[in-house]
Amino acid sequence: xxxxxxxxxxxxxxxxxxxxxxxxxxxxxxxxxxxxxxxxxxxxxxxxxxxxxxxxxxxxxxxxxxxxxxxxxxxxxxxxxxxxxxxxxxxxxxxxxxxxxxxxxxxxxxxxxxxxxxxxxxxxxxxxxxxxxxxxxxxxxxxxxxxxxxxxxx
Amino acid sequence: xxxxxxxxxxxxxxxxxxxxxxxxxxxxxxxxxxxxxxxxxxxxxxxxxxxxxxxxxxxxxxxxxxxxxxxxxxxxxxxxxxxxxxxxxxxxxxxxxxxxxxxxxxxxxxxxxxxxxxxxxxxxxxxxxxxxxxxxxxxxxxxxxxxxxxxxxxxxxxxxxxxxxxxxxxxxxxxxxxxxxxxxxxxxxxxxxxxxxxxxxxxxxxxxxxxxxxxxxxxxxxxxxxxxxxxxxxxxxxxxxxxxxxxxxxxxxxxxxxxxxxxxxxxxxxxxxxxxxxxxxxxxxxxxxxxxxxxxxxxxxxxxxxxxxxxxxxxxxxxxxxxxxxxxxxxxxxxxxxxxxxxxxxxxxxxxxxxxxxxxxxxxxxxxxxxxxxxxxxxxxxxxxxxxxxxxxxxxxxxxxxxxxxxxxxxxxxxxxxxxxxxxxxxxxxxxxxxxxxxxxxxxxxxxxxxxxxxxxxxxxxxxxxxxxxxxxxxxxxxxxxxxxxxxxxxxxxxxxxxxxxxxxxxxxxxxxxxxxxxxxxxxxxxxxxxxxxxxxxxxxxxxxxxxxxxxxxxxxxxxxxxxxxxxxxxxxxxxxxxxxxxxxxxxxxxxxxxxxxxxxxxxxxxxxxxxxxxxxxxxxxxxxxxxxxxxxxxxxxxxxxxxxxxxxxxxxxxxxxxxxxxxxxxxxxxxxxxxxxxxxxxxxxxxxxxxxxxxxxxxxxxxxxxxxxxxxxxxxxxxxxxxxxxxxxxxxxxxxxxxxxxxxxxxxxxxxxxxxxxxxxxxxxxxxxxxxxxxxxxxxxxxxx
Numbered sequence: 001x002x003x004x005x006x007x008x009x010x011x012x013x014x015x016x017x018x019x020x021x022x023x024x025x026x027x028x029x030x031x032x033x034x035x036x037x038x039x040x041x042x043x044x045x046x047x048x049x050x051x052x053x054x055x056x057x058x059x060x061x062x063x064x065x066x067x068x069x070x071x072x073x074x075x076x077x078x079x080x081x082x083x084x085x086x087x088x089x090x091x092x093x094x095x096x097x098x099x100x101x102x103x104x105x106x107x108x109x110x111x112x113x114x115x116x117x118x119x120x121x122x123x124x125x126x127x128x129x130x131x132x133x134x135x136x137x138x139x140x141x142x143x144x145x146x147x148x149x150x151x152x153x154x
Numbered sequence: 155x156x157x158x159x160x161x162x163x164x165x166x167x168x169x170x171x172x173x174x175x176x177x178x179x180x181x182x183x184x185x186x187x188x189x190x191x192x193x194x195x196x197x198x199x200x201x202x203x204x205x206x207x208x209x210x211x212x213x214x215x216x217x218x219x220x221x222x223x224x225x226x227x228x229x230x231x232x233x234x235x236x237x238x239x240x241x242x243x244x245x246x247x248x249x250x251x252x253x254x255x256x257x258x259x260x261x262x263x264x265x266x267x268x269x270x271x272x273x274x275x276x277x278x279x280x281x282x283x284x285x286x287x288x289x290x291x292x293x294x295x296x297x298x299x300x301x302x303x304x305x306x307x308x309x310x311x312x313x314x315x316x317x318x319x320x321x322x323x324x325x326x327x328x329x330x331x332x333x334x335x336x337x338x339x340x341x342x343x344x345x346x347x348x349x350x351x352x353x354x355x356x357x358x359x360x361x362x363x364x365x366x367x368x369x370x371x372x373x374x375x376x377x378x379x380x381x382x383x384x385x386x387x388x389x390x391x392x393x394x395x396x397x398x399x400x401x402x403x404x405x406x407x408x409x410x411x412x413x414x415x416x417x418x419x420x421x422x423x424x425x426x427x428x429x430x431x432x433x434x435x436x437x438x439x440x441x442x443x444x445x446x447x448x449x450x451x452x453x454x455x456x457x458x459x460x461x462x463x464x465x466x467x468x469x470x471x472x473x474x475x476x477x478x479x480x481x482x483x484x485x486x487x488x489x490x491x492x493x494x495x496x497x498x499x500x501x502x503x504x505x506x507x508x509x510x511x512x513x514x515x516x517x518x519x520x521x522x523x524x525x526x527x528x529x530x531x532x533x534x535x536x537x538x539x540x541x542x543x544x545x546x547x548x549x550x551x552x553x554x555x556x557x558x559x560x561x562x563x564x565x566x567x568x569x570x571x572x573x574x575x576x577x578x579x580x581x582x583x584x585x586x587x588x589x590x591x592x593x594x595x596x597x598x599x600x601x602x603x604x605x606x607x608x609x610x611x612x613x614x615x616x617x618x619x620x621x622x623x624x625x626x627x628x629x630x631x632x633x634x635x636x637x638x639x640x641x642x643x644x645x646x647x648x649x650x651x652x653x654x655x656x657x658x659x660x661x662x663x664x665x666x667x668x669x670x671x672x673x674x675x676x677x678x679x680x681x682x683x684x685x686x687x688x689x690x691x692x693x694x695x696x697x698x699x700x701x702x703x704x705x706x707x708x709x710x711x712x713x714x715x716x717x718x719x720x721x722x723x724x725x726x727x728x729x730x731x732x733x734x735x736x737x738x739x740x741x742x743x744x745x746x747x748x749x750x751x752x753x754x755x756x757x758x759x760x761x762x763x764x765x766x767x768x769x770x771x772x773x774x775x776x777x778x779x780x781x782x783x784x785x786x787x788x789x790x791x792x793x794x795x796x797x798x799x800x801x802x803x804x805x806x807x808x809x810x811x812x813x814x815x816x817x818x819x820x821x822x823x824x825x826x827x828x829x830x831x832x833x834x835x836x837x838x839x840x841x842x843x844x845x846x847x848x849x850x851x852x853x854x855x856x857x858x859x860x861x862x863x864x865x866x867x868x869x870x871x872x873x874x875x876x877x878x879x880x881x882x883x884x885x886x887x888x889x890x891x892x893x894x895x896x897x898x899x900x901x902x903x904x905x906x907x908x909x910x911x912x913x914x915x916x917x918x919x920x921x922x923x924x925x926x927x928x929x930x931x932x933x934x935x936x937x938x939x940x
Contacts, residue, residue, distance in 0.1 A: 020271070029269070034187035035180025037398070039347045040431040044855035047347060075180035088178040092170055095824045098654030100177025101184065101348045101398030122868075129863035133855075135347045135399050136654045137824060138831030138892075139863040 004068045008033075009077025017064045023057075024048045026064035027074060035075035035104045039133065046132035049105040050074050056112035075104040083111050086152055090145035098136030106132055110146045119154040122147050164666040165883055168820040169673060172658040182396045185351035185368045190424040193353070196414055197273035198427070199263040199280045200437065201255035204291070204509040204848025205304070208251050210283040211263055217276055222264045224250040227416035231382050233407070236478030237624035242314045245305060245507065247472035249382070249412040255284070256304055256471035257511050258850055259437030261409050264417060266425060289848040293468035293506040294445055304471055304507040313469055313505040314480060318487045320562040323500035326460045329451035333534050334463075338917040339523040339897060341443035341468065342840040344516045345860065346653075348398020349434045352414045355424035362389040365415055366426075370400040370651050371691015372683050374627055378407035378475050379415055394681035397653035401832070402515035403439040404653070405693045406474035435842060435853045441516030442836060442918075443468040444486060444523035450531040451498070456539055458532070458550045460498030460562075461490055467505045470512040476626040479513040480505055484623060485520035488563040492528040493572050493608055493786065494550040499562045509848040515693065517832055518893040521609065529607040529898035530905070530916060537909060543902065544585065544606050548576055551608065566781045567610060570812050570876045578810035578872050579606065579788035588792055600794040602805075603907025607789050607899035613887025614699030614878075616780030629690035631776045632700030636665070636708035638716070638769035640755040642736070642748030643675045646708065649689010650701040651681055655889060656821045657697060661705050663817055664883075668709030671736040671747065678705075687772050695887025698817060699783070703775030703882040711771035719750045722762040779880030785888045787811030789830075789895040793903040800926030802838060802904060807867045812874040813888035814881070822888060823871050829892020831866045837897040838919050839865070859919075911936050 001016040008031060015030045024041075027033045027050070036059055039047035043061040050059045051073040078084040087110050090096070097103045106129075113120060113128045120128070125146045126139070134142060176182050199211075213221040224230075230249055236242045246252075251262045263280055267273040288302035295301060296311040304311055326332070346368075353366040363385060369375050372392035380387045397404065414427045429438065448463035467482040483503035491499060532550075536543040552559045554571040561567065588604045596602060612619075617630030635647045646665060652658055657680065662673040669676070680686055689701070713733055720738025721728040723745050730741055737744040751769055753760035758767045777783065792806040809826055816822045839859035843851045852858040877884020901915045904925060913932035917924060 018271075025271075028186070032189070034184075035182075037184070037348070038186065039349075040855050042431065042854055042856070045347065045431075045860075079179065091178055092174045095171070095820050097174060097177055098656070098824060098828060099346075099348070099399045100173070100182045100396065100654070101346075103177045103182075104180050107178070126863040131862070133347060133860050133862060135345055135401070135832070135860075136828045138827035138829075138869070139866050140827045140868040141824065143863060143868070 002065050004064050006067050007071040009073055019063065019065050021064045022060050023062040023064050023067055023072070024059035027059060033074050033076050037101055037104060039101065046109060047102050047105040049108045051108060056109055075107060083114060083153060087111060087145065087149045090149045094141040094145035094148065096137060096141035096145040102132065102134045106134065106142055113146060114150050114153060119150045120147065164663040164673060165815065165817055167663060167818065169659055169663055169818055171656050172662060173652070173656065184348055184396045184398050185353055185366055186428045188353055188366060188395065190353065190355060192423040194266050194268055194423065194425050195270040195273045196417065196425055196427040197265050197270065197277040198261045198410065199265065199277045199282060201251070201258055201260040201262055203255065203284055203286050204258050204289040205287040206255050206284040207287065208253050208255060208262060208282060209285055212281040214276065214279045220266045220276060221280055222417055224248055224252050227413060227420060230412060230416060231384060233378060233381055233475045235475040236313065236473040237480045238626055239314065239624050242480060243305070243308050245313065245472045247409065249409040249416065257509050258848060259433070259511055261413060264413050266417065270428060289509040291508060291844050291846060291848050293466045293508055296506045296508055297504055304509060311507045313473060313478070313507055316483065316503045318499055318501040318563065321460065321498035323460055323462055323498045326451040326462060326498055329459050330454045331452040331535060331538055332449055333531065333538060334449040335531055335534060335916060337446040337527045337530060339442045339444045339526055339836070340918060341440055341510070341842045342836060343435050343842060344401045344403030344439050344441055345434070346399030346401060346403055349429035349431060350404060350408065350410065350438055351426065351428045352411055353424060353426035354415050354418040356418055356422055362391055363415060363419060365390065365392045367392055367394055367411060368397050368404055369394045370405040370653060370693055372651065372681060373649060373688050374476065374690055375407055375411065376683050379412065382412045383415060383419070391684045394651055397651065400653045400692070401517045402441065402519065402693060405691065406439060406514045408474070431855065432853050435858055436850060437511050439474065439514030439516070440470055440511045440842065441513060442523060443513060444482070446527045448527060448531065450535060452535045456541055456546050456549050458494050458496050458535065460496055462500040465501055465503040468508050468510065468513065469505050470508060470510045472512045474512050474514050481623060482513065482520045486524045488565055489521050489524035490528055491561045491563050492525065493552055493567065493610055495552060497562055510844055517829060518890045521611070521894045522833065522836055522897055525607060525609050525894050526897045526901065526918065530901055533902045533905060544576070544580055547606060547608060548573060551576065565612065567784050568779065568880065569878055570784070570786055571874060572608065572786060574874055575786060575788045575810040575812060576608065578874065579790040579808055582808040582810060582870060582872055583790040583792065583806060596794065600796050601907035603793045603795060603903040603905070605791050605899045605903030605906055607895040607902060609787060609891060609894040611695060611785040611888065611891040611894060612782040613695035613785055614777050614881055615782030616776045618780040619782055627690065629696065630780065631774045632689050632704045633687035633772060633774045634701060634704035634708040635687045635772040636712055638712055638747065638751045640752050642746065642751040644669065645677045645679060646705055647679045647686040648701045648705065649686055650697040651692045653692065655692060655697060656818065657701065660698060660817045660821060661701060664702050664705050665709050668706055669713060669736070670734055695889045698885050699777060699881050699887050700775055702817065702885060703777065704773050706882045707773035707775050708771045711773060712769050715769060716747060716750050719754060719761060720745050723750065723753070723760060777880040783814065783878035783880055783886045785811065785813040785886040785891050787891060789899040791899045791903045793900065793907060795904055795907045795925060797929045798926060800922035800924065800929065802920060802925060804867050808870045808872070810872040810874065811891065812876050813891070814876060814878045814886035815884040816875065817885060825889050826871050826892045827869050829890065830869050830896055831861060833893040833896025834866060834900070835861045836918055837900040841919050908932060
């Protein structure tokens with residue numbers, strides 16, 4: 001077991017972990033942060049996306065030991081984030097979720113898109129979302145919501 | 155979350171969803187999010203062979219008590235699954251292998267450890283000695299003489315065969331146009347983004363088994379678990395928390411569900427199994443996998459006359475409880491005439507056992523295959539006659555004046571204007587402009603294709619239809635239990651499950667309409683057998699018809715009593731009162747529901763003499779026409795195809811659809827867009843091929859192609875609204891429709907792109923390889939002919 005300390009959503013959290021434990025399992029099983037969902041556990045669906053040192057990262061492909069001393073933010077930690085507030089409102093208004101399982105990962109990725117790009121157009125947003133799977137919505141509402149949030153925030 | 159726009163009428167309001175907030179804040183509660191003291195994880199040892207005898211299972215000596223085989227978790231009852239027909243062969247499917255495995259991924263043993271990782275480690279240490287047997291992989295080859303058999307005691311590999319013989323098919327032999335075509339819609343998985351899962355424990359205080367299950371219908375699962383475990387139903391509580399998508403794949407009782415429950419009963423502490431994606435692609439409900447060998451007959455003037463041929467359903471190794479995949483064959487054959495005036499039908503259907511994962515329902519059930527076959531053939535007839543496929547459709551489709559109309563296969567198409575939908579789609583896609591563009595050619599060398607496809611979607615079908623299908627349970631009704639609390643707010647418990655459909659919103663809209671109160675005063679609850687009245691769950695595009703009707707009936711019973719109390723308190727006759735704005739109005743004034751509910755619940759002295767207290771009404775509902783009401787629509791698509799690589803890009807996708815009265819048009823559009831995305835997956839991307847040894851070749855998202863945002867266009871949706879006559883408010887179900895037509899319309903568009911060389915595209919998914927090979931074949935054939 002290895003001791004790992006992570007600056008998690010603004011507070012230091014320490015656990016002893018097996019070196020093989022993923023960041024996703026660290027968050028979900030040890031820290032009780034279940035907004036981070038697991039849809040494939042092999043880095044293809046994006047449901048488990050979190051921010052590691054502010055970079056959008058698949059927590060199923062990241063080992064907890066790799067995050068020792070680093071900062072991790074999950075959807076729970078972005079509750080008062082102004083960009084996230086705008087995104088959530090547009091997701092709601094654009095019917096950008098149905099079952100809700102992909103939603104946390106989509107929101108983290110959407111925030112990352114809007115952090116990097118100013119007023120992205122729909123085609124750009126679609127390209128940027130190419131690593132996120134949603135099985136319910138057919139993506140239209142998600143793309144609309146991110147475009148609308150980008151325009152509001154510009 | 156943002157408030158909804160005020161609306162006089164809740165029916166038809168684009169009310170924003172009540173279920174969004176928890177998911178947007180990360181507070182959704184899915185199976186894997188639930189923690190229990192003492193919880194241990196299960197991992198399954200699964201067969202690596204497609205067909206084998208299990209000679210010996212050796213448990214690691216240091217953890218033998220944590221490894222369970224069938225002998226360790228029994229006795230269990232094996233449920234007979236499939237239709238209640240003597241002719242349907244029984245395929246006993248044990249929760250863990252009983253000495254024989256029949257597909258790669260079948261459960262052999264279950265391993266329990268404090269974490270999932272440790273349980274998987276233990277599963278790796280279980281040694282299984284197997285003796286391989288000959289495998290059956292192809293459903294057509296499986297029916298040939300001398301094929302190895304999946305079940306030795308069966309005479310052949312068919313679960314069941316049947317024939318359909320309508321009209322005078324013998325007359326077709328002399329038809330001027332006869333085209334024979336073979337179609338395949340290949341196997342895929344349902345791929346809810348949340349995999350399956352179960353967390354189960356024995357509640358020692360209540361002396362009952364509590365089963366948290368990611369399911370589309372808890373009550374029916376409880377019935378099955380009760381029979382499998384031999385445990386009375388009152389000692390089983392099934393709870394479905396948030397369910398991350400179902401699409402049919404969570405509507406069968408699966409061996410893992412039974413094994414986890416049986417282990418929980420043995421060990422006395424909570425156990426859970428969280429399916430991973432590999433298991434999902436390997437051993438969850440598989441779907442589609444139809445093969446057609448059909449001949450369509452037509453007159454020279456384009457009148458479609460009949461369809462003859464064979465329909466094969468590759469049902470996999472076992473029938474899943476309750477209904478198996480028997481409905482695939484009957485629904486495929488009953489939908490093969492589409493909306494056309496085809497009078498003659500002669501089909502042989504074969505529902506075939508193979509050494510693959512068992513088949514179950516997936517959004518659209520059988521109709522994507524049937525629609526693909528008939529709509530491709532209509533285009534082929536048009537090409538043969540040198541006609542515009544759109545015109546041939548219009549010529550043969552039943553008109554509004556002909557509805558209701560009974561198809562040759564016995565479906566009663568109820569209300570609508572099918573031709574108006576065709577015309578609307580043609581106008582939306584701008585067919586003349588596309589034809590002009592095709593004539594001009596593309597600078598990048600790609601070929602442009604335009605396709606049309608029409609579908610119908612049977613929904614809200616009741617008792618008679620399900621009895622006709624010999625269904626083992628008959629989902630001919632739904633239920634709702636409404637309770638007005640002392641402050642006048644209302645809770646409804648319903649028997650359907652909400653896993654993305656927005657029932658918390660739409661059923662509240664119906665209740666708001668009936669009760670004349672704001673939806674924010676109404677809660678819709680579901681997913682717990684301990685609190686909800688019996689219901690069948692969410693599938694078959696049934697919830698808005700059935701549960702919507704049940705909520706409406708429950709409301710009306712409440713309103714009737716509310717009005718009587720209100721009249722009493724207003725000291726007038728009920729006939730002098732009306733209900734409006736959440737109050738009973740009389741000649742001298744009004745009294746609010748809250749005051750009435752207060753009296754009914756906690757101040758009974760204000761009730762009329764002899765009236766029972768409480769405002770509590772449970773209702774069941776079935777539409778008046780139990781053959782179902784039919785949504786329908788026309789899909790039209792423009793594609794650009796790169797001839798050498800076979801890459802298909804969708805340039806434009808339109809739908810002109812009619813699902814009757816819309817309760818919430820925003821949710822309707824979401825269902826259409828989402829269904830089409832899944833249909834595009836079937837059409838272009840998703841496939842689980844098997845090799846000759848029965849090994850599945852797509853067991854991760856690296857080799858199972860899931861469409862993402864760049865692959866799915868924003869669909870332009872046009873609505874016609876023809877209310878159903880047999881349902882409350884004229885609603886029709888629409889959850890599946892979007893997924894039915896995309897394979898047909900996309901294949902028609904790709905074929906249109908290469909109509910000049912006569913290439914055929916009759917197998918899904920239309921992968922780049924299949925498309926480029928078909929183009930190459932057609933080019934060579936044309937070159938050889940020239």
